[in-house]
Amino acid sequence: MRDFLRRLFSTEEKSKDIAKNRLKIVIMQQKSNISPQVIEEMKKDIIAVFKKYLEIDESGMEINVGQENDTMGLSVSIPVKEVKKRGLNG
Amino acid sequence: MSETNGKVYVITSGKGGVGKTTTTANISTGLAMLGKKVAVIDADIGLRNLDVIMGLENRIVYDIIDVVEGRAKLETAMIKDKHFRENLQLLPAAQTRDKDSLTKEGMDKILNDLRKTFDYIIVDCPAGIEQGFKNATIGADHVLIVTNPEVSAVRDADRIIGLLESQGKKDIKLIINRIKPEMVKRGDMLSMEDILDLLKIDLIGIVPEDEGIVVSANRGEPLVRESQGLAGQAYRNITRRITGEKLPLLDISKQAGFFTKLFKKKTRK
Numbered sequence: 001m002r003d004f005l006r007r008l009f010s011t012e013e014k015s016k017d018i019a020k021n022r023l024k025i026v027i028m029q030q031k032s033n034i035s036p037q038v039i040e041e042m043k044k045d046i047i048a049v050f051k052k053y054l055e056i057d058e059s060g061m062e063i064n065v066g067q068e069n070d071t072m073g074l075s076v077s078i079p080v081k082e083v084k085k086r087g088l089n090g
Numbered sequence: 091m092s093e094t095n096g097k098v099y100v101i102t103s104g105k106g107g108v109g110k111t112t113t114t115a116n117i118s119t120g121l122a123m124l125g126k127k128v129a130v131i132d133a134d135i136g137l138r139n140l141d142v143i144m145g146l147e148n149r150i151v152y153d154i155i156d157v158v159e160g161r162a163k164l165e166t167a168m169i170k171d172k173h174f175r176e177n178l179q180l181l182p183a184a185q186t187r188d189k190d191s192l193t194k195e196g197m198d199k200i201l202n203d204l205r206k207t208f209d210y211i212i213v214d215c216p217a218g219i220e221q222g223f224k225n226a227t228i229g230a231d232h233v234l235i236v237t238n239p240e241v242s243a244v245r246d247a248d249r250i251i252g253l254l255e256s257q258g259k260k261d262i263k264l265i266i267n268r269i270k271p272e273m274v275k276r277g278d279m280l281s282m283e284d285i286l287d288l289l290k291i292d293l294i295g296i297v298p299e300d301e302g303i304v305v306s307a308n309r310g311e312p313l314v315r316e317s318q319g320l321a322g323q324a325y326r327n328i329t330r331r332i333t334g335e336k337l338p339l340l341d342i343s344k345q346a347g348f349f350t351k352l353f354k355k356k357t358r359k
Contacts, residue, residue, distance in 0.1 A: 019308035026147055030185075040186075043151050044161075059170045059179075062148040 025064055046076060055081040094127070096208040098201055099332070100230035102215040102223065104246025108238045109267040112303060113325075114214040115143040116314040117234075120329030122171070122178035123315065126209040129168065131200070132183035133226035134216045135192050141182050145172060145310020155184035158196030164203055173315070179208075189222030201229040210332070217246075219253060227254065232261045234294060238268050239280040248289055263294040265328065270299045271342045282339075295328035297321050298342045 029039065043063050050056050057079040064075045101114045111134070118130040131154065132140040141147040149169045152162035164181075171178035181200070184191065204211045215226040227233065233254055237247040247264070254262055266285055273279035282296055300321030306313035314325040324340050331337055 015305045015308035018310075022142065022145075022147065022308075022310060026142065047151060058151060058166050059149070059168065061151060063151065064148055 042074075047078075050078055052084075054078075054083055057081055094205065094207060094209055096127075096129070096205040096211050097232060098205070098211045098213065098230045099232045099234060100213045100215050100227045101234045101236060102227065102250060103217045103236045103243070104219075104248070104250040105237075105243045106217040108217075108236050108243050109297075109303075110217060110236045111139050111143055111214055112307065112312075113234070113236050113265060113267060113297075114140060114212055115312040116325040117329055117332070118178060118210075118212045119144075119171075119174070119312040120314045120325050121210050121212070121332065122174040123326075124329060124333060125177075126333070127176070127207070128174075128178050129181065129204045129208040129211045130178070131181045131204075131211065131213045133192060133197070133213050133222075135183050135187055135189045135222060136185065137216075138183040138185045140214050141169075141180065142310060143307055144180060144312065146180055146182075147310075150182045153182045153184040154200070155187050155191045157181070157200060158192060164200060189216060189220060190225075192222060192225050194225045194228055197225050198229050219249065224257075227257065227259075230259070232263070233259050234263055234265055235291070236265045236267050237285065237289075239266060239270075239274070239285060241280075244280065244285055244288060251289060251291060263292050264289060265294055266296045268299045269296055269342065275343070293339075294331050295324055296339060296342060297324040297328075298340075 046063075047056070047058065047061070060079040062077040099117075101110055101117070103110045114130060118128050121128045130140065130144075132138060133154065134140070135155070138153075141150055146169050152167035154167070156162040157164050157167050168179040168181055170176060171180065201211060213226060213230065216222045235247050235250060235254075237243045251262060264286070266282055269282070270279055274281045282293065286293055298320045300313075300317075300319050302313050302317050302319045303321055306317070312325075313319070313322045314329070316322070320340065320342060324342075327337050327340055
């Protein structure tokens with residue numbers, strides 16, 4: 001009942017639209033010309049580069065591979081814990 | 091350092107599509123709600139799905155096979171849940187490998203490591219009777235079988251129960267999922283009693299059909315967290331039974347339509 005009322009009066013996005021957006025990303029990843037192995041490898045390399053300079057929270061990372069027309073986009077969100085202390089000359 | 095010695099529960103079914111992954115997500119989340127520290131493993135290699143049900147699909151970097159084959163540390167591969175963080179962590183399935191990549195030794199090592207820091211380890215296991223199933227179930231202390239009140243699902247559940255018993259599993263309990271009280275009342279659907287009579291194992295819960303399940307999967311938020319609906323209650327009851335509480339079965343016949351409920355309230359005044 002409470003669920004029903006919440007759904008009735010809420011202005012939040014319809015759950016099927018959330019589902020569709022989520023699936024778009026997941027399916028794009030599955031279908032993209034780049035094989036999933038390559039994407040996985042790429043993710044790991046990206047992490048390795050960031051880890052060299054920053055203390056990052058790997059478990060909080062989000063990586064999306066999307067496609068718009070013929071262009072592929074990669075968005076990465078990485079929570080940074082702290083910047084590693086380095087000497088002046090790196 | 092004190093070791094927790096967590097309990098390993100495997101969730102499986104004979105037939106696919108009976109709600110195994112939804113059940114795993116809800117039970118794991120339900121246990122985290124009770125303050126338990128929970129690790130949930132997607133052992134359904136090749137068909138990764140638990141991540142989408144839990145809304146964690148964008149956080150996956152490493153998977154269980156990376157851990158088994160030594161490319162990632164277990165702690166790094168575990169994904170912390172959006173709400174419960176350290177207390178609910180997912181080890182995702184590999185999507186690009188075959189089911190045999192998850193070896194018995196690999197699984198044993200992961201389970202033994204997780205037992206040290208988690209209270210419960212919940213394994214979403216492949217359906218069916220392949221090698222993948224055996225490797226995923228072998229280290230479990232407890233097994234939960236999910237079935238629907240349908241002939242094919244019940245028949246396959248029986249096969250899987252036989253197989254698990256021959257593996258020496260002692261604690262096997264049944265979850266009857268997606269039961270429709272009206273159909274049972276009409277005599278058009280196997281009842282809880284019918285199924286228990288056929289399968290001869292203990293029941294840990296019944297979950298009625300609930301549209302909220304679809305909505306919660308759309309959102310990637312297991313419904314056990316906030317739904318007041320019957321399925322949400324059913325899952326909360328199952329998790330409490332897992333922690334050892336004795337609870338009466340949910341009265342699913344109470345599931346009345348919205349208007350009947352309104353009408354009842356009015357007449358009571």
